[in-house]
Amino acid sequence: MNYSKPCAIQMHNVTLRGMAGILENINTPLDLRGLKEEELTQLARELRRFIIDIVATKEGHLGASLGVVELTIALHYIFNTPKDLLVWDVGHQAYGHKILTGRRDNFETNRQLNGLSGFPKREESEYDTFGVGHSSTSISAALGMAIASNLKGETEKQHIAVIGDASIASGMAFEGLNHGGVTKANLLVILNDNAIGIDPSVGALKEYLTKARVGYKPSRDNIIEALNFKYFGPVDGHDLKGLLKVLEEMKAIKGPKFLHVITKKGKGLKKAEEDQVKYHAPGKFEPNTGELLKYDTDGLPLKYQDVFGLSLVDLAEKNEKIIGITPAMPTGSSLKYMMKTFPERAFDVGIAEQHAVTLSAGMATQGFVVYCAIYSTFLQRAYDQLIHDVALQKLPVIFCLDRAGMVGEDGATHHGVFDIAYARCIPNLMIAAPANEVELRNLLYTAQLGLDAPLIIRYPRGRGVLNEWKLPFEKVKIGKGECIKEGSDLAVLSIGNMAGNVDTAIKQLLSPGKVAHYDMKFVKPIDEELLKGIFKKYSKIITVEDGVKKGGFGSVILEYAASLGYKGDIEILGVPDEFIEQGSVDQLQEICGIHVEGIQEKIKSMI
Known part of the structure; x- marks a missing residue:
């Protein structure tokens, strides 16, 4: 696919407004590095405006990219990309990166058929050093690149991983830090700390980082330094001058190092700053005010995720043994309803799919009826736990697999198309797929009546097909078509x-x-x-x-x-x-x- 040619529909008036000035002349980071430092603040304003204008009409992930505009500019200004290798975690925050690395003129095709991917993608650009979509992979990937550079004798090459405060709480991120700290790898981990992923960050590490944000340091040897990383920060992620200074200093430091950067998700658009959950991926909105465009949803069926969430509350009201668990997706999976109604029986465990599955298994051993709400694509990250901790022990955990099948614009990293194939070979594991919302409700109801084995219930993204879905529960015959x-x-x-x-x-x-x-x-x-x-x-x-x-x-x-x-x-x-x-x-x-x-x-x- 050729991404060098501008798409035919790119040059509408809104986009031209966003490009006026400095940005329209930035085609590569080499152009960026030709600017004077005092011009970068104006570039940040233009880049932020450009992202807002495009996402307002074409949709996509907004808040995270707005929050790292200054950091993105500073990274490409100080480091010699693409020779220096920059890895973005998840990729929600990489829109500015894409625009500054040769994809400005066709950024309108972002997340569209035959257009740009919504996430960094190796075959799309040499500046996308590692393909991402799932979280917490950046540290391991960048560490692998850094060790490889040492083996090749490229000791001056820089390797930078940018990871969010929600993603760094994942087990894989800690595995990368644990290994990186005992190497001589020229690795810089940048923590983009805005206290939120898609939903607010959770857990003890979040509380630790919150203390660091306000300047509290429990000891010189903080958790990062204990892992043999040189720790710097926290620093203001919207202070371009300060970012340039600290990044320039860190270039000269060899070995593993860690920079804690404080940013605001949605920076530059008031509505996005005020409602960071909704404006993670807000749909279409008015670019000047941030007001969401209103769609007439009267008479339309409810989303499958909401049918799940509301039905689970109905069941939990009558069965005190019901537990809800989700790995960082309370809004996306609609477990938020149970978290609000029964906060003591509903748990967001953060971006930790392996932990979510084994936590569910542990609770199931004690007689609780556990519904683990997880996207199909994310259950892939806990495959061993599904086999070893659940199915092997025949524990009746109920996996509610949202986003099964095609999910649309999020693309290859997010389609839930593998779950049937990877799960049906596992002994003791049942797999059901409701054709509509009533069947989904009845499966959820049947599961809490008593199973002797784990069950996967897979259902799609988006709206259902029935307006009258809240019917009396009926027991389903397991294994009957x-x-x-x-x-x-x-x-x-x-x-x-x-x-x-x-x-x-x-x-x-x-x-x-x-x-x-x-x-x-x-x-x-x-x-x-x-x-x-x-x-x-x-x-x-x-x-x-x-x-x-x-x-x-x-x-x-x-x-x-x-x-x-x-x-x-x-x-x-x-x-x-x-x-x-x-x-x-x-x-x-x-x-x-x-x-x-x-x-x-x-x-x-x-x-």
Whole structure:
């Protein structure tokens, strides 16, 4: 993909206003380093304005990038990037970095199909030294680069990791610090401390950093120095002159070092400063005032995450054994409702997926009914715990996997397309996927009646499909699917929310009576009795899923068909064996052929 050419729609009036002055002449950090220091403050104003104008109309992650404008300028001004290697953690804060490194003129394509990624990405630019999207990887990556430089004799090369106060509390970040402190690596860790990730930071380390912010130092050997890093700070992350001075000094210091920088998330836009949670990724807004654009949501279904969160409160009111746990996503997963209603029974453990899973397991051993609310893509970070601490011990933890399937503009790092494939091979672990909000509620209800094994409930990002979802709870039969529609010639088997696309596709056919539709509801245990009937009746079968085809739901059907000696044709629709990049959910489903038209075409080709 060529990112050097400006996109055709880039030069609207709002963007021109943001580029007026110094920024329009900055195409690389080399141009930046040609400026006088006194010009950098004006550049910071223009860069902040440019980010606001673009995100206001194109959407994206706002607050974090606004908070590091001065730090971004200072880093590229003092260090010789890309020869010096700069690694951004997560990447929410890297918009200014992208704009200053040759991507200003096509930044409007950010997070869009065939456009710029919303996160640093190695194939996009030589300035993106490491691809990120999940948190807490920067220290390990930059340390690896620094050790490699030593091995190559490149002792003057600088290696900088920029990590937030929420991300540094993760176990992997501490593993990197623990190792880095006993090396001679030329590593600079910059803590971008704004006391918030997506939601407010939590935990003992947050309290420690809060004390440091106000100048309290419990001892000379603070926690960072105890790990053999030379500690500097805290310093004001919006004082450009001060940042330039301290970074210049730190260039000359060899070995592992740590700079504590205090920033304000949303800096420069009053609304974003006042509501840092909402303005992490606010959607569209008025760029001058920050006022969010109002959308008429009357009559629209609720989001799946809210159905989960509100239903869990309903259940917890009647069952005092229910516990809710989330790794740093109380707002995103809507566990916030339970945290507000039952604060003593709902826990945000910070960016610590491994801890969240094993904490859930520990509580389950004591008879509690634990709902671990976690994004599908983030459960990947706790795979060993899922196997070793939960499934192996057959502990009935209930994993509520939000954002299963395509998540849209966040792209390859965030799509929840692997969970079926990576989880179904684990013994003792059940996997269910509701087709709508009522099925989600009933699965949540059934899970707290008593399970003898762990259960994954996967559901998609965004709004559901029903307006009337708050119906009386009903118990679900574990491992049982359902015939949605009878047909004469061909059967389509769907899992989860793909039932909606299949249903619409069949209804629009000229001969819908030829096609049957089965909602299998469970990937594991699969409804073998229902499948035997399907294999007996139909010689042509299509499976549809919003996960990867290799090892996924369709593979389950193929494996069972082979075990019975089934001789008919089975076609699998799902995500191909490649990483799917950013775009709207509709666009990405079309690319994968699991949109309504794609399903129709496959049906027609087989009939």
